[in-house]
Amino acid sequence: MDTKQFECFFDNTIEGILIIEDGFIININQAMLDILKYTNKSEIIGNLATGILIPTIHHKYLEYNNATFEEISLISKDGDIIPAIIRIKDIKENNKKYKMVFIQNLTELKEKESLLIEQSRMAAMGEMISMIAHQWRQPLSSIGTAISNLKFRINIKKYDEKTFEKKLDDVEKYLEYMSATIDDFRNFFKRDKEKELVNIQYITSIALDMIQEAFERNNISIVNKNDIKIENIYLYKNELLQVIINILTNAKDAFINKKDKKNQITIEYKELKKVQKIIISDNAGGIKEEILEKIFDPYFSTKDNQNGTGIGLYMCKTIIEKHFEGKIKASNKNEGACFEITISK
Structure with a gap:
């Protein structure tokens, strides 16, 4: 030539x-x-x-x-x-x-990846709004009860300063709780621009606060074994939060029609020299062996069209591999599914 x-x-x-x-x-x-x-x-x-x-x-x-x-x-x-x-x-x-x-x-590929992350986050929004509604229901009811009680006392002209202060303090406490709940969910939908020095156990605790009401309603207990010391590392906090909530929500859905035993999710942590691990396991029966290797594929879903987009676990894998230089794997252990998240320090 x-x-x-x-x-x-x-x-x-x-x-x-x-x-x-x-x-x-x-x-x-x-x-x-x-x-x-x-x-x-x-x-x-x-x-x-x-x-x-x-x-x-x-x-x-x-x-x-x-x-x-x-x-x-x-x-x-x-x-x-x-x-x-x-x-x-x-x-x-x-x-x-x-x-x-x-x-x-890679510009176009990165843009598509960013859109998929956003799509995955938006797909979770319905679940998040439902959780907010349920977490607000009890404090709203308590506020309503406190106001009714105060109005009743005013009408019968039987009230004292201490009672009013106690009831108003209770209302203030409920409002603070509701405000904190909104902040948690609002922060979840913010895009991470910079990594934060944060602890994976702390991020998990935020996730548990957000989903606690929904899990209690479904009689699911969560054992969070956070008794070992885990170092703070630089992370995209909201992205890891998205991964944890996605896995926990999938576990919750797996317990549907499995009310014949104690429904439990266990969260464990490991601190190694170069990586940290979050291990989330349940006793909901596990994942069918024929689909175990497919669950991280894009648009593969075990749910029906109304309840699943098929991008949740795929985006979990993408986030962990691309943004945390880590790995995520699934297996069946002890009558349930086990997800192991590995994050590079």
Whole structure:
């Protein structure tokens, strides 16, 4: 193949390609120019490759079609940060060593992933609103009772200052509880912009507060074994909260028509050198073996069309793997399902 033919093929590939010698860019194809929003090769050729390629703080790798890619960021001509994956191949020509860098733009994929996370979160909104309604029912009833009691005492002109103070203190306490409940649910739907230094046991406790009423109504007890010390680590708090609530809600649904035994969910934690683990298990009968390997697939659901979108566990897997550099796996243990969430520190 002559030089002209090579340049023709080189400039018509779908992938962006850089050819690097001793750290400097000596050639770039048209696809790469388009990704970086440059118009001429002369604007790039001769520059250091590190001027446009930014490795992640922790090396992230992706395997696809038996090839390994590294996740990085690119800097466009306008200064925009572009997510991408690269694969580097060493080549030798005329006793000179070069690196050929193949690059794929992940912007569209990241946008779709973000939309799926949002869709998953919105799918949980109906359940969340139902939980708010039930958590508010008791304090609203108590407030109504306190007001009726005070009105009655006023009407019969039989009241004293201490009674009024006690009843008003009770009303204030209920209102504070209702306000805190709304804050918990409102924060759940906020997008995490930055990681927070937080404890996975604390995040689990928030989840349990949010779903407590719904589980009590279904006669499901939760044993939260938080007696071991767990280090604080930097996390996207709301995303982990979304994962925990999703798994717990799935467990609740699994107890439907299983009222012949004590319904129980157990939550345990493990602190290891490089990872932390949350283990959520139930005694609801487990997951059918023929679907166990499919439950994390996108749009696979064991629920009917009205009650399941099929993206809940898929998004749990995506969040844990992509945003926490961890793993999530499911198995059947002790007459029930067991979900093990592993998070890198």
